Amino acid sequence: MDISTLCIHGAENNTHHTGAISVPIYQSATFAHPGVGQSTGYDYSRMQNPTREYVEKIVANLEHGIDALAFSSGMSAIAALMELFSIGDHIIASEDLYGGTIRLFENISRKNGLQFDYTDTSKLDTVRSLIRKETKAIYIESPTNPMMQVTDIAAACELARSRGLLVIVDNTFLTPYYQLPLVLGADIVIHSGTKYLSGHNDTLSGFLVTNREDLSEKLRFIYKTTGACLSPFDSWLLIRGIKTLAVRMDRQQENALKVAHWLTAQEKVKKIYYIGLPDHPDYAVSIKQSTGFGSMISFEVDKEVTAKQLLERIQLLLFAESLGGVETLITYPMLQTHADIPLEERLRRGINDCLLRISVGLENADDIISDLDQALNGRRSLHGV
Ligand SMILES: Cc1ncc(COP(=O)(O)O)c(C=O)c1O
Numbered sequence: 556m557d558i559s560t561l562c563i564h565g566a567e568n569n570t571h572h573t574g575a576i577s578v579p580i581y582q583s584a585t586f587a588h589p590g591v592g593q594s595t596g597y598d599y600s601r602m603q604n605p606t607r608e609y610v611e612k613i614v615a616n617l618e619h620g621i622d623a624l625a626f627s628s629g630m631s632a633i634a635a636l637m638e639l640f641s642i643g644d645h646i647i648a649s650e651d652l653y654g655g656t657i658r659l660f661e662n663i664s665r666k667n668g669l670q671f672d673y674t675d676t677s678k679l680d681t682v683r684s685l686i687r688k689e690t691k692a693i694y695i696e697s698p699t700n701p702m703m704q705v706t707d708i709a710a711a712c713e714l715a716r717s718r719g720l721l722v723i724v725d726n727t728f729l730t731p732y733y734q735l736p737l738v739l740g741a742d743i744v745i746h747s748g749t750k751y752l753s754g755h756n757d758t759l760s761g762f763l764v765t766n767r768e769d770l771s772e773k774l775r776f777i778y779k780t781t782g783a784c785l786s787p788f789d790s791w792l793l794i795r796g797i798k799t800l801a802v803r804m805d806r807q808q809e810n811a812l813k814v815a816h817w818l819t820a821q822e823k824v825k826k827i828y829y830i831g832l833p834d835h836p837d838y839a840v841s842i843k844q845s846t847g848f849g850s851m852i853s854f855e856v857d858k859e860v861t862a863k864q865l866l867e868r869i870q871l872l873l874f875a876e877s878l879g880g881v882e883t884l885i886t887y888p889m890l891q892t893h894a895d896i897p898l899e900e901r902l903r904r905g906i907n908d909c910l911l912r913i914s915v916g917l918e919n920a921d922d923i924i925s926d927l928d929q930a931l932n933g934r935r936s937l938h939g940v
Contacts (some may be wrong), residue, residue, distance in 0.1 A: 556615065557846070558732055567610035569605065580791045581605045600787070604781045611762075612847070613797055614752070616822035617731040619738050620764035622771035624778050625790060629727065629747025630655055631735070631783035632761030634663070636723065636743065638777045639770075642668030645689040649676040649706065651699035651904055653747075654893035655939035664784065676706040677837060679714055692721040695741075698728050698841075701853045701888045701912045702905055705837035708844055712740025721770075727751070727879070732804045733847035737766045743774075748785075750879025754803050755882075758789045791906040792922075803917060810923060811850035811915040817924045818854050821939040823931055825909070826855040850915040851878060853888075859908040862887065866911075871922060878914030883923050886912045897901040 558565075568578055580639055581604055586597040590624055607625050626632040640646070640760035648660065660671050672685045676695050677779070679785050693715050697706040708724060715722045724736035725745040730752060746752055748760030765771050778784065809830070830841045831848030841848060844845035856862050866874045866887060872912040876883045876891045888906050896906070911940050915923065930933050 556734070561616055562613070562732075562800045562914050565616045566609055568609065568934070573630055578609045578791065578794055580589070580787045582787050590608045601784055603780050603890050604784075604790070605796070606787040606789050607785050610780070610785070610790045610793045610797070613794065614746070614748075615642060615764055617724070617797075618744050618764040619735055620744065620766045621768065622760050623764040624774055625748070625793070626761035626763070626786035627748055627783045627785055628759040629745070629761035630674070632745055632747075632763050633659060635774070635777050635781055635783060636763055637664045637667070637669065638781065639773060640669050640691055640917050642661075643670070643689055644691045644756075645670040645672070645673065646692045646694050646797075647672050647676070647682055647690060648694040649696045649703045649704070650674055651704055652694075652696050653727075654702045654724070654896055656696075658895045675704060676711060677840070679707070679710055680773055682711065683714060686718055686720070690720060690932075694723045696724075697726040697734075697745060697851070698830050698837075698851070699826070700728065700851075701886075701892065701910065703830050703835070703851065703853055705830055705835075708734075708736050708739040708741060716740070728787045729845055729849050730849050731801060731845065732800055732843060733849060734845040737764065739844060742767055743809060744799075748793055749877065751802065752806065753793050753880075754799065754904060755792075755796055755880050756877060756882055756884075760785050760793055768857055778834075786830055804849070806917055807850035808847050810834075810839055810917070810920040811848070813920040814913065814915050814923055814927070815829045815852050816928070818852070821860065822859050823857045823858055824854050828841050828853040846931050850930055851912065852915065853912045855905075855907070855909045856911065856931070857909065862911055865927075865930045869926055869931075871918065871926040872913075872930075878912075879890060880914070881917040883916035884914045884917055886914070888912055 586598050610626050611623045672682045695706045712722045722741040723743045724741045727750050728746045744764040746762040748762050816826045818827050829852040872883045889908050893906050
């Protein structure tokens with residue numbers, strides 16, 4: 556079955572006997588037992604809830620996993636994942652991670668005794684040189700946020716396997732529609748479901764997906780014990796959002812390619828980071844391991860004042876954190892998503908005061924471009940936005 560069909564029909568709907576097309580929202584904290592020592596399979600919603608179970612099955616199937624766990628946010632999923640590790644364990648992570656993930660690792664996980672090294676995980680020789688006896692995992696974001704670096708996931712998995720390490724991949728930007736890390740050899744996939752999976756900028760959620768029974772068992776134990784589960788209503792929003800994942804991803808990517816090409820021709824734009832442009836340094840790896848490029852673009856303008864003016868002048872686009880929804884959002888990573896990273900480190904990675912990041916949405920591409928044009932170049936908008 557094609558993935559676009561799986562997005563709509565990808566899990567068995569146990570409520571089919573009612574004829575309901577939409578999976579019901581089981582807004583129940585607890586479930587009655589038919590008798591002593593008996594269970595309907597549902598006891599308490601922190602452990603199992605039928606609406607959440609349905610979205611978990613869909614996400615597991617889309618990612619080619621055996622289990623998916625739905626969390627109340629992407630960060631709660633990553634925080635729970637860190638509970639797999641013990642004091643002294645060492646993790647090698649992509650250096651250009653989402654700022655919130657670095658904040659978690661540096662302020663909470665380190666306090667709990669974990670150790671981290673950050674590096675460009677696309678450079679496997681460097682990754683190899685950082686492996687030591689305490690190393691337990693390689694944590695990859697690909698493409699990274701916001702500099703769009705791409706790691707060869709299959710090659711990283713081969714290295715990890717030879718050294719007995721787990722590979723964890725944050726697949727938020729490309730989603731299973733364009734990239735399947737578990738098929739490439741990874742052990743665990745992470746999502747901020749807040750982004751493309753839900754797709755409408757209206758709910759937070761997160762997922763951990765695995766294709767290993769042992770990891771599923773450990774993660775389920777952590778899940779029921781720490782409790783950051785996705786609510787029934789938000790699970791339903793995710794189910795609804797995922798139904799249109801395929802069409803949204805394709806159309807957003809089409810728009811992103813147009814926006815990226817337009818940005819390339821702008822005098823005030825000095826650098827563009829979009830993995831769908833053939834001159835992106837990792838283009839060949841993207842073509843090899845993914846079926847699409849997504850719709851996240853970072854770009855650097857000539858001056859700080861140009862970046863700030865653009866943010867003040869946009870009329871249709873929205874100056875907001877987050878990504879992946881139907882609305883086109885522009886972020887200023889320096890002040891928003893990556894504000895907690897020390898200045899020197901941010902600058903070293905290219906996150907300077909001229910860098911902007913766009914999550915290209917589903918509006919008409921010409922409308923997006925004309926708003927950018929008037930905001931960047933002071934030209935009158937073509938479409939009266
Ligand atoms: C790549 C990536 N991973 C994880 C997260 C965290 O997800 P959430 O905001 O749903 O907690 C984000 C949030 O922006 C993200 O961009």
